[in-house]
Amino acid sequence: MSSVTTVDARLPREFFARPSVEVAPDLLGRYLSFGGVVLRLTEVEAYAGELDPGSHAYRGVTPRTRPMFGPAGFTYVYFTYGHHWCVNLVVGQEGSASAVLLRAGEVVAGTELVRQRRGLVRERDWARGPGRLGQALAMTKEHTGRDFCRPLLGEPIDLVVTEGEPVEPRQLRIGPRVGVSGPGGDGTAYPWRFWVDGDPSVSAYRPGVVRRRRA
DNA sequence: ATACCGATTGGCT
């Protein structure tokens, strides 16, 4: 269990303007705050743009994926399986279409809100998995393309990422991405899932389906 | 206009 530090500075846009495989592990242990809920990030995955067969950006820009092609510091929230909203942080240089999928976190504040949203499930399952994390934060399509690095001026800012307590190298674990299909879909070609070793909020691994690219 | 499919989850065997 972690405690929220007294002064926890926001991470600047330059932090996110690096390749996704570099930013992703550096996000573990950081705090994501949104709408009164604070998560300590424990599991993330890197997606590397148009050359990454597992990425939504693989087939180029579409109305849905447009935020991925923009500059770092904006959200990319997508709907999947008719049920779930999954949250990404767009990173890298503008046009690189790279992003980090937030797969799991520990709820460190806003527990009443999350309890309402997640019902009777065990506390460790509140944000254990990308769909559950989206539900814990109550983020949907209206929250895609949101700037989480803009200056603190005027309108209230309710989405920020702060320094938190980055994990020690020995706590960092690396492995294949979960549920990624397409060429190289077994994940072995892209070991871009990063998590905090032994953290109970980390989701269970499920292999992706190897599938040939459609013509 | 229509068909296919998913960066998942929860329930059941």
Added chain:
DNA sequence: GCCAATCGGTATC
């Protein structure tokens, strides 16, 4: 471990 749910996005005709 297996599988249905459920619907917007995308590709295809």
